[in-house]
Amino acid sequence: MTINTHSNMMNTLRHDVPASIVVFLVAVPLSLGIAMAAGAPLAAGLIAAVVGGIVAGALGGSSVQVSGPTASLTLVIADLILTYGWRATCMITLLAGAVQLLLGVFRAARAALAVSPAVVHGMLAGVGILIALSQLHIVLGGSPQRSALANLTELPGQIIGMHGHPVTVGLVTIGVLLVWTKLPKPIKAVPAPLAALLVASVSAWAFGWDVTRIELPGLLSTWAPPELPQGDWGRILAGALLIALLAGAESLLCCAATDTMHPGRRADLDRELSGQGVANMVSGALGGLPVAGVIVRSTTNVGAGGRSRWSAILHGVWVLVFALGFGWSIALIPMEALAALLVFIGIRTISLGHVRKVHGHGEVPVYVVTMAGVIVLGLAEGVLAGLALAALLALRRLTGVTVLKREDHEGRLNVTISGSLTFLGVPRLTQELRAIPAGTAVDLDLNIDFMDNAAFDVIHSWRLDHERLGGTVVIDELHDEWYAMAASGARMYPAKTPPKAPDRWWLPWAHRTPEKSAPAPGSKPGTACRLTWGAHEFHRRTAPLVRPVLTELARKQQPSHLFITCADSRIVPSLITASGPGDLFTVRNIGNLVPRRGAAQHDDSVVAAVEYATQVLGVRTITVCGHSGCGAMAGVLSGGVQAGSLPGLRNWLRHGDHSLARLIETEGDRLDSGTLDLLCRVNVQQQLANLRTYPNVDEQVEAGELELVGLFFDIGSARVHVLPPLHPAATAGSAHSPEPE
Structure with a gap:
């Protein structure tokens, strides 16, 4: 135990103490600015920073999150102060903390993560714009108005009559913030907000600028206990609930974000919510702003090397020492x-990265509506508008209907309807079904997990009408028989059918669940058992789906590609080319090698496949596919040493000597640790050149009847790259030229 205690102390001294100092330097200016923007006493920002660091840091569930006053609550606090006064707002903060504590005790933290990130980012962007608009008036020498519209209306007048010295100080501050990130790393060790305030303060003092100075009364001399708000208690409790939910959601989302940034223990979200609740109760009692986990301070803490909760606690201690001394x-x-x-901070809350993320999921409308609602209507109204739109979009996606139509070679129309069939999808369903020509033979596949009565009526009525007019309809349900049960008058269950787990046939055996890896009945344990189990699964799941295709292919194969690739078990041609039965005529060998015509190490296997594919099957493309980290190419690089006591393998790898020679000739000055993969790529190109040593192949290529394609599969990134063939000059004279003995 003594050794562990000593080790923990050394880690704290080495990592957490320096990190706490960096976070402290960031926290002080931000805490003062947030208090000023909210219209609260400046000391309230420092009190919240102290309590957030010490109390939330000690009791919270995250080891690296740093808490303190947050800009996202600025509007709520400002409105409460104007309505009830500062001391009553402190009591509301205390009540909000009690709500958070109860939510944490009843383990409700996970529910906060159900809020759409688009709503959260839109809220932060809206708050940031409002803060920027209001504080811009102070920079221009005026006073902020109560609403965004009023701030925008007054802005032109402020710009026309702006005062020189305040504007200069503001420009100097923003200029330092913009330039600081581009300075050398030793200078950037000082946090940008602190540097900007230092430069602005020194400049104002040196040039004697007429600016407004900040007054910070003593923390102890100005302290007064919170008082009960006077007014409508319904609105008061709503304000406390709003603070509790917004601060709690921001803390938990920040917690989830910082969990991805460090290798330590994952956060306990319920404990974090309880810790935030206690911190808000203490902050409210001491006259501080509401507390929440702050992403800026938390990422600063992780980036500065903080590893345990001591960095957050110590940062609060440093803020307290600074405020008192x-x-x-x-x-x-x-x-x-x-x-x-x-x-500057307000503008930076509009993150293009966040917009790109929500755009990828089709949630830009939620982001925009939330942001606009916060700016125009208010924080609570904007958040509720964003949540309502997110819920509507989710409902639309859940009840969306997809209708795909495809006509097969026999003239039958295959129609696949996917999704949850509810009354919301009836208009689309009716339109698509009525567009089917009368008298058509239709195969209707229902890939659905729910069907209500309205949807059933549409499909059933259309089927009866279609058959009455001479058409045929064959219905196949891929999940439970919703249509069949409804047509027979059976009772329909209200719940949706639990979706079946996807058939992840492409996963290795070792990656499947124990239930899926269970041996087939009657089989013996062992490696062979997996093959028999695989055959059993094929018969049960896949065979019914592919049987029509294979029945047609049973008469004759007509592949369009000859695919030559390595025998490596990680290469699955049908997977990386999205091909199916009958598409690829495949040849596999170690190193995806094609022996040159007349090679000393004679081999007819590959040649026979090439001849059969080009002259009998009439393939139009020959593809050679190599891959990263190829063991065969490693053997070629070692001169056969890695082949050890395998004479057959050593002889076979001699077919790769030309690839090695080509690599040294073309890339000799670039060989480094990536030489193996470079050789793997060059080897593909060389094998394409080897193919042209066979007269029939070369003639077909020259006539435009055959195409040679090179592919390289990077296993680690699961990406397929197309390789250009060697320059014609590099392969000139290779056709018809046998390998010298």
Whole structure:
């Protein structure tokens, strides 16, 4: 135990103490700015930073998250202060903390993660724009208005009559923030917000600029206990609930984000929510702003090397020491510099990265509606609007209907209907079914997990009408028989059919669940058991689906490609080419080698396949596919040493000597640790050249009747790359030229 204690202490001194100092330097200016933007006493921001660091850091469920006052609650706090006063707002913060504590005790934290990230990012963007608009007036020497519309209306007048010195201080602050990230790494060790405020303060003092100074009264001398709000308690409790939910959601989402940034233990979300609740109760009692997990401070902590909760706790201690012993230095900071810092932070909340993420999932409307709602209507109204739109879009996706039509070679129309068939999809369903010509033979596949009565009526009525007009309809249900049960008058169950797990046939045996890897009845355990089990699964799941295709192919094969690839077990041609039965005529050998015509190490196997594919089957393409990390090419690079006591393998690998020679000739000055994969690529190109040493292949290529294609499969990234053939000059004279003995 003594050794573990000593080790923990050394880790704290080595990693957490330096990280806590960096976070402290970031936290002080941000805490002061957020308090100023909310219209709260500046000391309230520092109190919240202290409590967030010490209390939430000690009691929370994350080892690296740092808590403190957050810009996302600025609008809520500002409105509560204007309505009830500061001391009553502290009581509301205390009540919000009690709500969070109860939610954590009843293990409700996971529910907060169900909020769409588009709503969260849209809310933050809207709050950021509002903060930037309001603080821009201070930078221009004026006063912020109560609404975004009023701030926009007054902005032109502020710009026309802007005061010189305040604007200069603001420009200096923003300029430092923009330039700081481009400076050398040793200089960037000082956090950008601190550097910007230092430069602005020193500049204002040196040039004697007329700016507004910040006054920070003593923390102890100005403290007063919270008081009960006076007014409608329904609205008061709604305000407390809003703070609890918004601060809790931000803390938990921040927790989930920081979990991906460090290798330590994952966060306990319920404990984190309870810890945040206690911190808000303490902060409210001491006269501080609401507390939440803050992504800026948390990422700074991880980036600075913080490994345990001690970095968050110590950062709170440093803020307390600063507030009690060096609070006088805050009077040197121009208020316009703090306002410029908030303008910069507000604009940065509009992240193009977040927009791209939500765009990829079709949730840009949710993001825009939330952001616009927060700006125009208010924070709570904007969030509710975003949540409502997200719910509607989710409902639309869940009840969406997909109808695919395809006519086969016999003239039958195959129609596949997928999704959940409810009354919401009836218009689309009716339109698609009525578009089917009368008298058509239809195979209707229902790939559905639910069907209500409205959808059944549409399909059943269409079927009766279609058959009455001379058409035929064959219905096949891929899941439970919703249509068949409804047509027979059986009772329909209200719940959706639990979707079957996807048939992940492409996964290796070792990656499948124990249930799926169970041996077939009557088989013996062992490696062969997996093959018999695989055959059993094929008969049960896949054979019914592919039997019509294989029945047709049983008469004759007509592949369009000859596919030559390595025998490596990780290469599955049908998987990486998305091909099916009858598409590829496949040849596999070690190293995907094609012996040159007349090679000393004679081999007819590959040649026979090439001749049969080109002259009997009439393939139009020959593909040679290599792969990364090929063991055969490693053997070629070693001069056969890695083949060991395998004489057959050594002889076979001599067919790769030309690939090695080609590599040295063309890439000799670039050989390094990536030489193996480079040789694997060159080997593919060389085998394409080897193919043209056979007269029949070369003639067909020259006549445009045959195409040679090179592929390279990067196993680690699961990507297939197309390789260009060697330059014609490199292969000139190779056709008809046998390998010298």
